[in-house]
Amino acid sequence: MTEIKRHIISALVYNKPGVLARISTLFAARGYNIDSLAVGETENPEVSRMTIVVRGDEKILEQVEKQLNKLIDVIKVYEFSKVDHIERDLVLIKINANNKNRAEIIEIAEIFRAKIVDVSHQTLVLEITGDEDKLTAFINLVKPYGIKELIRTGVIAISRGG
Amino acid sequence: MSTENKINVSSQEKTGAEILVESLRKENVEIMFGIPGGAVLPIFDKLYDCKDIRFILTRHEQAAAHMADGYARATGKVGVCIATSGPGATNLTTGIATAYMDSIPIVAFTGQVATHLIGNDAFQEADTTGITRPITKHNFLVKNVTELSTVIQQAFYIASTGRPGPVLIDLPVDVQRAKTNFVWHKNVDLPSYKPTYKGHPLQIKKLVDAINSAKQPILYVGGGVITSNACDVLKELAEKVHIPVTTTLMAIGSFPPEHELNLGMLGMHGTVYANLAMQNADLIIAVGARFDDRCTGKLAAFAPKAKHIAHIDIDPTSISKNVVADIPVVGDCKLVLQDILKLVQPKKHTDWIKQINKWKQENPLTYKKDNKLRPQYIIEEINNLTKGNAIVVTEVGQHQMWAAQYYKPKGPRKFLSSGGLGTMGFGFPAAIGAKLGKPEETVIVIAGDGSFQMNIQELATAVVNRINVIVCIINNGYLGMVRQWQELFYNKRYSQSYLCSKKFGKLHCEPVPDFVEVAKGYKAEGYRVTKKEDVVPTLKKAFRVKDKPVVIDFWIEEEENVFPMVPAGAALDEIITSLA
Ligand SMILES: Cc1ncc(C[n+]2csc(CCOP(=O)(O)OP(=O)(O)O)c2C)c(N)n1
Ligand SMILES: [Mg+2]
Numbered sequence: 115m116t117e118i119k120r121h122i123i124s125a126l127v128y129n130k131p132g133v134l135a136r137i138s139t140l141f142a143a144r145g146y147n148i149d150s151l152a153v154g155e156t157e158n159p160e161v162s163r164m165t166i167v168v169r170g171d172e173k174i175l176e177q178v179e180k181q182l183n184k185l186i187d188v189i190k191v192y193e194f195s196k197v198d199h200i201e202r203d204l205v206l207i208k209i210n211a212n213n214k215n216r217a218e219i220i221e222i223a224e225i226f227r228a229k230i231v232d233v234s235h236q237t238l239v240l241e242i243t244g245d246e247d248k249l250t251a252f253i254n255l256v257k258p259y260g261i262k263e264l265i266r267t268g269v270i271a272i273s274r275g276g
Numbered sequence: 277m278s279t280e281n282k283i284n285v286s287s288q289e290k291t292g293a294e295i296l297v298e299s300l301r302k303e304n305v306e307i308m309f310g311i312p313g314g315a316v317l318p319i320f321d322k323l324y325d326c327k328d329i330r331f332i333l334t335r336h337e338q339a340a341a342h343m344a345d346g347y348a349r350a351t352g353k354v355g356v357c358i359a360t361s362g363p364g365a366t367n368l369t370t371g372i373a374t375a376y377m378d379s380i381p382i383v384a385f386t387g388q389v390a391t392h393l394i395g396n397d398a399f400q401e402a403d404t405t406g407i408t409r410p411i412t413k414h415n416f417l418v419k420n421v422t423e424l425s426t427v428i429q430q431a432f433y434i435a436s437t438g439r440p441g442p443v444l445i446d447l448p449v450d451v452q453r454a455k456t457n458f459v460w461h462k463n464v465d466l467p468s469y470k471p472t473y474k475g476h477p478l479q480i481k482k483l484v485d486a487i488n489s490a491k492q493p494i495l496y497v498g499g500g501v502i503t504s505n506a507c508d509v510l511k512e513l514a515e516k517v518h519i520p521v522t523t524t525l526m527a528i529g530s531f532p533p534e535h536e537l538n539l540g541m542l543g544m545h546g547t548v549y550a551n552l553a554m555q556n557a558d559l560i561i562a563v564g565a566r567f568d569d570r571c572t573g574k575l576a577a578f579a580p581k582a583k584h585i586a587h588i589d590i591d592p593t594s595i596s597k598n599v600v601a602d603i604p605v606v607g608d609c610k611l612v613l614q615d616i617l618k619l620v621q622p623k624k625h626t627d628w629i630k631q632i633n634k635w636k637q638e639n640p641l642t643y644k645k646d647n648k649l650r651p652q653y654i655i656e657e658i659n660n661l662t663k664g665n666a667i668v669v670t671e672v673g674q675h676q677m678w679a680a681q682y683y684k685p686k687g688p689r690k691f692l693s694s695g696g697l698g699t700m701g702f703g704f705p706a707a708i709g710a711k712l713g714k715p716e717e718t719v720i721v722i723a724g725d726g727s728f729q730m731n732i733q734e735l736a737t738a739v740v741n742r743i744n745v746i747v748c749i750i751n752n753g754y755l756g757m758v759r760q761w762q763e764l765f766y767n768k769r770y771s772q773s774y775l776c777s778k779k780f781g782k783l784h785c786e787p788v789p790d791f792v793e794v795a796k797g798y799k800a801e802g803y804r805v806t807k808k809e810d811v812v813p814t815l816k817k818a819f820r821v822k823d824k825p826v827v828i829d830f831w832i833e834e835e836e837n838v839f840p841m842v843p844a845g846a847a848l849d850e851i852i853t854s855l856a
Binding site: 132135136139140143173177180181183186187189 | 410
């Protein structure tokens with residue numbers, strides 16, 4: 115068996131009711147695990163793009179791509195690890211913060227270019243975007259302060275150049 | 277679809293129900309199966325005046341789907357069925373799933389509650405497109421009557437092209453009543469659906485090279501060969517390069533039964549020689565087959581000597597799903613085989629065929645030939661009397677496997693069986709559908725006493741419509757296949773597999789029901805056979821009946837087993853050939 119890797123798959127689909135259900139049914143029925151799924155309209159309002167992060171070996175990846183392509187409402191499927199690309203994920207994170215450590219946390223936030231979007235006596239809410247590595251590093255650094263809540267949009271990706 | 281492609285057939289407005297009927301005409305539908313109900317009444321009102329599409333009223337919607345399926349399997353055309361919303365639609369699902377697993381083209385229409393009620397738990401509402409999403413090739417919920425004709429046209433196209441399969445159209449009752457112009461297109465253009473028909477030349481070249489250098493090749497053939505009408509090319513290729521052929525359950529009939537190169541069926545209840553040939557082959561060429569677990573046995577021990585595994589299939593997802601193919605060829609089986617045929621060198625594999633013939637002699641398909649009434653004998657006699665020209669349709673269980681082993685159809689579309697889903701209750705209604713599609717053929721059901729009862733009510737449909745199918749019940753008083761597994765793997769603990777009312781240790785002491793009386797109750801013919809010598813005369817008598825169904829209740833040896841058998845999870849060459 116080949117090694118388990120993270121794959122970013124992007125599917126262009128018709129913007130029709132039931133398409134999201136079709137894709138999630140497919141993943142559930144075949145036992146593929148989804149890390150994240152992000153959906154939104156593209157430059158063409160009739161077409162949506164779904165960015166799906168899955169974990170699996172090459173064989174699973176190949177099946178996922180083929181199975182997606184087989185769906186009638188799916189126009190095109192790409193796998194991003196094969197092309198030069200930019201990926202982004204947005205995280206909102208609520209951290210325990212008091213008068214003693216607030217400055218420290220803000221300092222970390224600045225290094226990572228995270229935005230402070232809410233401040234209270236006991237908490238700070240930070241917004242940060244980036245790729246997987248950056249987000250993981252940041253989350254690990256703030257974990258000791260106590261994460262009260264963490265929400266992510268899921269990865270979206272775009273290829274570089276023309 | 278582009279505007280040039282549109283042919284505006286009428287400027288007069290039509291209702292959704294009228295558009296449906298008109299679209300079916302355009303698709304050359306000659307017959308449909310179903311049951312009416314509240315959410316499809318506008319359609320049935322239009323069908324009342326429609327004289328050119330025959331309607332077969334079934335007694336259960338599951339049977340309507342199986343009939344559409346059987347019609348499609350026998351004719352190669354798209355089968356059509358219809359049911360009302362809610363329970364009508366859920367009753368269709370077993371039939372739809374059966375067709376899906378075996379890649380059979382059917383179009384199913386279901387009524388739906390009015391669009392403004394959808395999602396309100398209205399009377400007889402079910403989320404039909406949600407329920408059927410994983411068991412259809414595609415489905416549609418039509419919320420606007422202006423889409424209807426286009427959707428129907430797309431549905432027939434999707435169902436019948438590429439790897440065929442069932443398509444469902446869910447039609448809210450208000451859409452059936454709404455009016456619009458009828459629009460029809462010259463051809464269907466779906467930019468996101470373009471099956472690959474022509475095989476890639478480089479892959480074909482690789483496969484040709486592999487064939488040219490193979491010493492012990494085998495063709496492992498599945499239902500795709502029948503779907504793509506590739507049987508003649510298959511024979512030419514097998515003969516030109518002298519390659520033995522083994523078929524899956526779905527491909528029985530695709531290769532001449534008495535041909536020297538025919539190894540019969542492979543897999544769990546396949547012939548010993550087919551399985552040995554697979555395990556010893558240096559090149560496996562899978563054609564329209566999908567390496568189902570019933571065919572491969574234990575995957576880790578599958579085909580240990582194969583240097584190359586080639587896989588020709590129109591569905592890319594079938595390739596390298598279970599067994600990795602190092603020579604994948606995506607394309608239509610017939611077109612790809614034709615390309616290969618042109619390029620390969622004629623060859624003789626004398627030693628390989630000699631080895632296979634030795635296996636054949638050492639391990640023939642056989643059974644105890646005494647004077648007891650044995651199921652294999654019945655099927656052999658059916659084969660003798662029909663000379664393999666009848667369409668045989670099976671239910672699911674031991675009788676299905678005996679039919680697969682001993683019936684030798686002369687040609688494709690003459691052995692119809694629920695392969696992928698293994699649906700008890702499929703056979704009888706599918707046979708009715710097949711007979712309606714091929715009225716000139718003799719149609720015989722090999723049924724189990726368990727399976728037949730899952731759609732026995734269709735005797736009424738057959739009698740009322742004067743449909744002549746011969747149902748041969750291989751009556752063992754058991755859910756026999758379950759009993760066989762319990763005998764072999766669960767210490768003979770026959771938990772819930774005995775169908776008779778009480779067992780006093782006597783053969784068939786109290787079979788329930790009395791199938792002959794049931795047949796008569798439905799005004800069909802009913803005969804009973806308990807002795808070997810009565811088999812042929814009774815079959816001959818049955819063949820003389822022309823205008824109604826015949827039920828023959830064969831009381832066979834109760835605890836007969838299906839052999840050879842590769843137990844689930846064992847390697848293909850770990851074969852049980854009889855009870856020790
Ligand atoms: C709808 C359905 N339910 C259950 C099964 C499981 N099953 C497989 S074979 C079988 C027994 C079939 O009995 P019968 O029709 O009498 O055939 P026999 O094996 O006795 O020839 C059963 C219950 C099935 N395949 N389909
Ligand atoms: Mg039985």
